[in-house]
Amino acid sequence: MAAGNQxxxxxxxxxEGAQALGEDRAxxxxxxxxxRSANFYDSLRDAGLTALLAGVLGFFFIGLRTxxxxxxxxxxxxxxxxxxxxxxxxxxxxxxxxFLFRAKRSTRRKARxxxxxxxxxxxxxxxxxxxxxxxxAIVLPFFxxxxxxxxxxxxxxxxxxxxxxxxxxWGLNIVVGLAGLLDLGxxxxxxxxxxxxxxxxxxxxxxxxxxxxxxxxxxxxxxxILGFPVLRLRGDYLAIVTLAFGEIVRVVLLNWYSFTNxxxxxxxxxxxxxxxYELGRGQDxxxxxxxxxxxxxxxxxxxxxxxxILALITNFITIRLRRLPIGRAWExxxxxxxxxxxxxxxxxxxxxxxxxxxxxxxxxxGSFFATRQGFVSPESFTFLESAIxxxxxxxxxxxxxxGVVIAAVVMIGxxxxxxxxxxLKSIFGDNFDPVQYRMLIFGLAMVIIMVWKPRGLIATRTPxxxxxxxxxxxxxxxAQGEGH
Amino acid sequence: xxxxQSSTGAPAVHRWENDxxxxxxxxxxxxxGLVAVGDLSFNVGRGDITALIGxxxxxxxxxxxxxxxxxxxxxxxxxxxxxxxxxxxEVEELTASSARFKETTGGSVFLLERMPDHEISxxxxxxxxxxxxxxxSGMTVxxxxxxAQHNALMLASSYxxxxxxxxxxxxxxxxxxxxxxxxxxEQINLVDxxxxxxxxxxxxxxxxxxxxxxxxxxxxxxxxxxxAAGLNPRESAELNELLKFIRDKHDTSxxxxxxxxxxxxxxxxxxxxxxxxxxxxxxxxAFVRTDPKVIAAYLGVEDEEEIDVAEVQQDVAARVxxxxxxxxxxxxAPDNSGGASKP
Numbered sequence: 115m116a117a118g119n120q121x122x123x124x125x126x127x128x129x130e131g132a133q134a135l136g137e138d139r140a141x142x143x144x145x146x147x148x149x150r151s152a153n154f155y156d157s158l159r160d161a162g163l164t165a166l167l168a169g170v171l172g173f174f175f176i177g178l179r180t181x182x183x184x185x186x187x188x189x190x191x192x193x194x195x196x197x198x199x200x201x202x203x204x205x206x207x208x209x210x211x212x213f214l215f216r217a218k219r220s221t222r223r224k225a226r227x228x229x230x231x232x233x234x235x236x237x238x239x240x241x242x243x244x245x246x247x248x249x250x251a252i253v254l255p256f257f258x259x260x261x262x263x264x265x266x267x268x269x270x271x272x273x274x275x276x277x278x279x280x281x282x283x284w285g286l287n288i289v290v291g292l293a294g295l296l297d298l299g300x301x302x303x304x305x306x307x308x309x310x311x312x313x314x315x316x317x318x319x320x321x322x323x324x325x326x327x328x329x330x331x332x333x334x335x336x337x338x339i340l341g342f343p344v345l346r347l348r349g350d351y352l353a354i355v356t357l358a359f360g361e362i363v364r365v366v367l368l369n370w371y372s373f374t375n376x377x378x379x380x381x382x383x384x385x386x387x388x389x390x391y392e393l394g395r396g397q398d399x400x401x402x403x404x405x406x407x408x409x410x411x412x413x414x415x416x417x418x419x420x421x422x423i424l425a426l427i428t429n430f431i432t433i434r435l436r437r438l439p440i441g442r443a444w445e446x447x448x449x450x451x452x453x454x455x456x457x458x459x460x461x462x463x464x465x466x467x468x469x470x471x472x473x474x475x476x477x478x479x480g481s482f483f484a485t486r487q488g489f490v491s492p493e494s495f496t497f498l499e500s501a502i503x504x505x506x507x508x509x510x511x512x513x514x515x516x517g518v519v520i521a522a523v524v525m526i527g528x529x530x531x532x533x534x535x536x537x538l539k540s541i542f543g544d545n546f547d548p549v550q551y552r553m554l555i556f557g558l559a560m561v562i563i564m565v566w567k568p569r570g571l572i573a574t575r576t577p578x579x580x581x582x583x584x585x586x587x588x589x590x591x592x593a594q595g596e597g598h
Numbered sequence: 599x600x601x602x603q604s605s606t607g608a609p610a611v612h613r614w615e616n617d618x619x620x621x622x623x624x625x626x627x628x629x630x631g632l633v634a635v636g637d638l639s640f641n642v643g644r645g646d647i648t649a650l651i652g653x654x655x656x657x658x659x660x661x662x663x664x665x666x667x668x669x670x671x672x673x674x675x676x677x678x679x680x681x682x683x684x685x686x687x688e689v690e691e692l693t694a695s696s697a698r699f700k701e702t703t704g705g706s707v708f709l710l711e712r713m714p715d716h717e718i719s720x721x722x723x724x725x726x727x728x729x730x731x732x733x734x735s736g737m738t739v740x741x742x743x744x745x746a747q748h749n750a751l752m753l754a755s756s757y758x759x760x761x762x763x764x765x766x767x768x769x770x771x772x773x774x775x776x777x778x779x780x781x782x783x784e785q786i787n788l789v790d791x792x793x794x795x796x797x798x799x800x801x802x803x804x805x806x807x808x809x810x811x812x813x814x815x816x817x818x819x820x821x822x823x824x825x826a827a828g829l830n831p832r833e834s835a836e837l838n839e840l841l842k843f844i845r846d847k848h849d850t851s852x853x854x855x856x857x858x859x860x861x862x863x864x865x866x867x868x869x870x871x872x873x874x875x876x877x878x879x880x881x882x883x884a885f886v887r888t889d890p891k892v893i894a895a896y897l898g899v900e901d902e903e904e905i906d907v908a909e910v911q912q913d914v915a916a917r918v919x920x921x922x923x924x925x926x927x928x929x930x931a932p933d934n935s936g937g938a939s940k941p
Binding site: 431434435438439440442443445446449450452453454455456457458459460461575577578579580581582583584585587588591592593 | 666668715716717719720725726727728732733734735736737738740741744745746747748749751752755761762768772776780789792793794795797798811812815
């Protein structure tokens, strides 16, 4: 089908091709244009060509390197950098083909794309991307230990950080994306979770696994406590009160010196254990029992899998909730609160559950943060954190799970990667320090994404119930809820 | 009391007096100094289509909002009954107590002025539609109808817990809910568009969808706020059929606000006329359309011949003489006739 649709093999002179062309034309008038798969293959082919070009050019520029050596020039090869650059070009080109360059199509094709083509290709691409990302996330620590053994710690640590933000994004997505309640104080629940574990460990010597559910429950309780006063608020007022709530929690943690140790924070928070045994050297550790020699990287890998599984649970529950009456009620609440009340939905309880469940996941992430750092202080829970989490949700597309992942990787990973832009020194001189421009580039990127895709990277809504055929709903119809 | 009066006055006792599903008694609603509704009493008969009509600004929507709990009335009692008859004793007992409702097998009674809006829909089974359509436009047609079955599905999913673990009870309830939604979509010819966003539907279809969405809450009383507004004559006729179908086949009484006299006169069993927040007429269509007070308030009905011109002139003269401050009446009167004759 794809081959028949490409211009080259099907010509008018070749009867077989002409017939195929005619069939394709006929099919084009029907509902599902064959173009949608062709679009994807075209994009793939185009990306492949670009990667080939990059490979040819990069062979000389990146693959080979000449250095002044005693007695002349010395050639060194850098095959890994070369392959990585080809992969980057391929990936970027494919991304641009699918998401950006469609805007340059003719109006007719664009109109069709809006109606079915692009909206129809999205699930395929989305599904492929989801599984690819999931597969990569599963093998990620081993990928880094195998391919980048020199910097494995740095990369796995960064993956842990990104995964934490993905989880926070998914948690906030319930409140902002599904229920449409703009919450600027989400970091408060993160703080409650982190301090719950820190204080339980400090005063009662709780371990991570014991404290984790308690931290979630406490954070959910705080979610309900925040939820009550803001039940009647809408729009900007809701945003301001949640913002204030976030600050109140931080200021209390800062000033309640006798209990929280104030700005000095709480240190010595225990690491997570494996069935009660710690990772480490010696007889009574898990390494000693299993007879595996201890390496510090194991601790990072273990932490990575903990947050990975926590995030997966968050995602699984959110997806499940969306298809349950409660999730549908959240979305209905975002669409029209008055209509909800006329249909017998208790909007107070519905809002409170959204706040509580969102806060619970924030609390889980917070207690993971505490165990990972081994130290908590109010400094980690400033408004900037709330803003970053909210930006991840908004950039990703309100209510989109995959969008949150992409946005978190781009925002958190991207900011960290900007620290490593040493090659810019060769352009702007040795005094140029890219770290100083990090936030500028970051802000610019955000502005560009919002201009290009005002409703976030993934701006279609998947219906939660299907009668015959799954159709995606364009963002123009979906309400943004209160405070947008 | 009302029933006794009418039965002595007229030999034929109307159904809305013997077997009312809803009684509104001495309802007043004041916004600051403005009296939107003053001392209004009327009944809605079980199985009747009752129309609430009146010129623009007469307070019809305010009455609706009081009945459906969106406003708390300043004074008055609004009693909803699920059993047969007037259930005087139960209503009086409930009023004396501090409870909001009393559910018994014989006949449940609900005091709507004490209940919050969502409870009125969920327990007292009074559903409503809105003057400006309020669909969940970013959700599909099917999802709209599933949201309306929220409470039943919540119970079936054991308040989400059972649903998360995918218990069979919830799956069954979900399939039943979809079946019910499809049944209603068949009634309004929208099955083919079940998976499309509600916001993409044409206006007439959105109106019909809002009506069946309200029906999915299994109401005993359905309140429509101008269901025919903005519909063309063919769609209006379809709407009439739908309303009759709901009344006859689904044991649902209907209370509606409507400006389209064609719709009102054709389908109503009982008409209540409001003007300036006060009831000026109450009876069956034949009675109301010949009531001089109504003609005076409207100054324009469908059938020109039916207006008793002399009587109208007398009546208007009486009103103008009655209070000099009736000047504001003069500009509103042509306004109203314009409003009434609009499609």
